[in-house]
Amino acid sequence: MRRRYFKQSLFFALVTLSAGLLLFSLGGLLVYIFLNGFRAVTWDFLTLPPMDSMTKGGILPAILGTLYLTLGAVAVALPLGIVSAIYLTEYARQGKIVRVIRIGVNCLAGVPSVVFGLFGLGFFVVFLGFGSCILSGALTLGILILPTIIGATEEALKAVPQTFREASLALGVSKWLTIWKVVLPSALPGILTGSILGIGRAAGETAPIMFTAAAFYTAKLPGSIFDEVMALPYHIYVLATAGTFIDQTRPLQYGTVLVLVGLVLGIDLFAIVIRSVVRKKKRW
Amino acid sequence: MEKDSIIETNRVHFYYGKFRALTDISMRFQKHRITALIGPSGCGKSTLLRLLNRMNDLIPEARVEGEVVFEDRDIYGPDVDPVEIRKKIGMVFQKPNPFPKSIFNNITFGPKLSGVAAKADLRNLVEESLRQAVLWDEVKDILDRSAMALSGGQQQRLCIARALAMKPDVLLMDEPTSALDPISTAKIEELVEELKKKYTIIIVTHNMQQAARISDMTGFFYLGRLVEYELTEKIFTNPSVKQTEDYITGRFG
Ligand SMILES: Nc1ncnc2c1ncn2[C@@H]1O[C@H](COP(=O)(O)OP(=O)(O)OP(=O)(O)O)[C@@H](O)[C@H]1O
Ligand SMILES: [Mg+2]
Numbered sequence: 012m013r014r015r016y017f018k019q020s021l022f023f024a025l026v027t028l029s030a031g032l033l034l035f036s037l038g039g040l041l042v043y044i045f046l047n048g049f050r051a052v053t054w055d056f057l058t059l060p061p062m063d064s065m066t067k068g069g070i071l072p073a074i075l076g077t078l079y080l081t082l083g084a085v086a087v088a089l090p091l092g093i094v095s096a097i098y099l100t101e102y103a104r105q106g107k108i109v110r111v112i113r114i115g116v117n118c119l120a121g122v123p124s125v126v127f128g129l130f131g132l133g134f135f136v137v138f139l140g141f142g143s144c145i146l147s148g149a150l151t152l153g154i155l156i157l158p159t160i161i162g163a164t165e166e167a168l169k170a171v172p173q174t175f176r177e178a179s180l181a182l183g184v185s186k187w188l189t190i191w192k193v194v195l196p197s198a199l200p201g202i203l204t205g206s207i208l209g210i211g212r213a214a215g216e217t218a219p220i221m222f223t224a225a226a227f228y229t230a231k232l233p234g235s236i237f238d239e240v241m242a243l244p245y246h247i248y249v250l251a252t253a254g255t256f257i258d259q260t261r262p263l264q265y266g267t268v269l270v271l272v273g274l275v276l277g278i279d280l281f282a283i284v285i286r287s288v289v290r291k292k293k294r295w
Numbered sequence: 296m297e298k299d300s301i302i303e304t305n306r307v308h309f310y311y312g313k314f315r316a317l318t319d320i321s322m323r324f325q326k327h328r329i330t331a332l333i334g335p336s337g338c339g340k341s342t343l344l345r346l347l348n349r350m351n352d353l354i355p356e357a358r359v360e361g362e363v364v365f366e367d368r369d370i371y372g373p374d375v376d377p378v379e380i381r382k383k384i385g386m387v388f389q390k391p392n393p394f395p396k397s398i399f400n401n402i403t404f405g406p407k408l409s410g411v412a413a414k415a416d417l418r419n420l421v422e423e424s425l426r427q428a429v430l431w432d433e434v435k436d437i438l439d440r441s442a443m444a445l446s447g448g449q450q451q452r453l454c455i456a457r458a459l460a461m462k463p464d465v466l467l468m469d470e471p472t473s474a475l476d477p478i479s480t481a482k483i484e485e486l487v488e489e490l491k492k493k494y495t496i497i498i499v500t501h502n503m504q505q506a507a508r509i510s511d512m513t514g515f516f517y518l519g520r521l522v523e524y525e526l527t528e529k530i531f532t533n534p535s536v537k538q539t540e541d542y543i544t545g546r547f548g
Contacts, residue, residue: 174390175394176353177350177353177388178388179405180381181381181385181386182385182405182458182461183380183381183383184378185378185408186378192408193394
């Protein structure tokens with residue numbers, strides 16, 4: 012009796028400890044970034060381009076660049092991912108081929124992001140001749156997050172009760188309309204959550220954009236999808252390693268990190284809010 | 296096909312993969328009659344019912360042999376669109392399954408999407424369908440409210456109304472009252488008897504009294520075979536097969 016009790020409390024202590032450790036490291040990281048960065052984040056910092064060899068000024072081009080790249084990636088990956096997932100779960104015969112495709116998609120999710128960067132360089136920048144620009148970067152990031160979106164959509168589609176499909180089909184509604192009018196609306200909250208978490212990832216990646224879209228420095232704000240842009244993750248990399256005045260730019264680095272982390276958390280928060288709104292509307 | 300029958304199955308076998316769920320079923324379902332399908336659990340009643348409007352198409356490994364004739368055509372023939380069949384042969388399921396939409400939109404869902412009804416007629420169609428399903432008086436002031444807020448019995452009548460809105464020829468019902476309380480059950484039984492004036496109804500039930508009360512014909516199934524198919528009166532008073540008698544008197548199943 013006593014031994015069992017001891018084991019149980021030991022186990023409980025371990026679980027608590029690891030949860031605590033996790034929270035502590037996450038919280039520690041955020042606090043550290045905040046304390047080091049918040050003084051740098053002023054209105055000017057958010058609205059001016061970098062100045063004086065990037066030791067002064069702000070990061071507006073990088074913020075806009077990251078926003079455009081991320082939005083572009085979503086515009087590419089969301090429709091493609093949702094359509095692929097619909098095909099895989101609703102139409103394809105569940106056999107060997109579909110299994111192979113699924114394994115392929117999962118492998119794609121595990122490929123290091125620098126490989127996507129090289130692919131983007133080889134295919135979009137050079138082969139298709141887009142050059143280093145928003146379009147190339149967005150397409151590359153889109154492919155990067157495609158597996159996440161396919162996975163999230165597949166899960167969400169599978170979670171829609173089979174009885175909904177039956178009810179609609181039994182009314183003589185075609186399969187396509189059943190998916191469009193019944194299955195997709197029910198799956199929407201799940202699709203959005205999973206996908207937007209993937210989008211957060213796209214905003215933070217450095218390797219895929221450094222060969223395909225990101226400029227070392229440009230004061231000019233992007234005007235078309237064929238412009239090169241600055242981007243937050245790459246800007247951090249540049250400030251921290253490649254500049255000539257690394258120590259002087261330290262506060263700017265932390266400020267940029269803080270903005271990037273804030274942006275990603277903001278996107279996640281947005282996902283949560285959308286999900287709860289959609290859920291409230293579609294209760295069953 | 297005989298004059299008074301609407302669906303006929305000819306020597307139908309049905310398989311789930313290698314497992315044969317129905318063996319050699321030949322049955323005539325008569326127009327404007329209520330046919331009850333009874334038998335112990337797992338004997339294939341739902342399988343047969345879902346076969347009649349091709350709902351079994353959804354099951355990947357399922358296979359049908361033999362023919363199911365409806366409107367002088369084998370509905371499993373090569374040029375038949377199952378969607379067209381399901382418009383004419385509606386279905387009500389064991390568990391009420393309204394869509395997470397308003398009451399109004401539940402009813403109009405099928406007619407709108409399959410282009411059966413003109414937009415202007417939708418309101419009339421809703422009223423007519425809900426009246427037929429004896430639900431109108433209870434919901435006429437809350438048509439915009441979510442169907443999920445209705446009680447189980449109301450939801451099931453809504454599902455019946457939803458099926459009726461398609462103006463089908465045949466209504467298939469798979470244990471439509473098994474999830475309901477006695478009062479809702481009585482309401483639905485009354486409703487079914489009323490409906491047979493306009494529709495042909497085929498109903499699966501585990502409730503012997505229900506079968507005896509509402510049906511004109513009864514088929515008794517056992518292990519995937521049709522054991523006896525007769526006038527309901529005859530089945531319940533003087534069955535010709537011993538197995539049938541044992542079942543309806545509650546000696547097994
Ligand atoms: N999707 C399926 N895949 C494989 N076998 C199935 C499937 N559905 C039903 N079966 C099998 O087919 C047989 C008949 O099932 P069916 O659901 O038609 O029985 P039932 O008479 O409706 O039973 P109940 O009264 O319990 O509803 C059963 O043995 C069942 O296990
Ligand atoms: Mg059944």
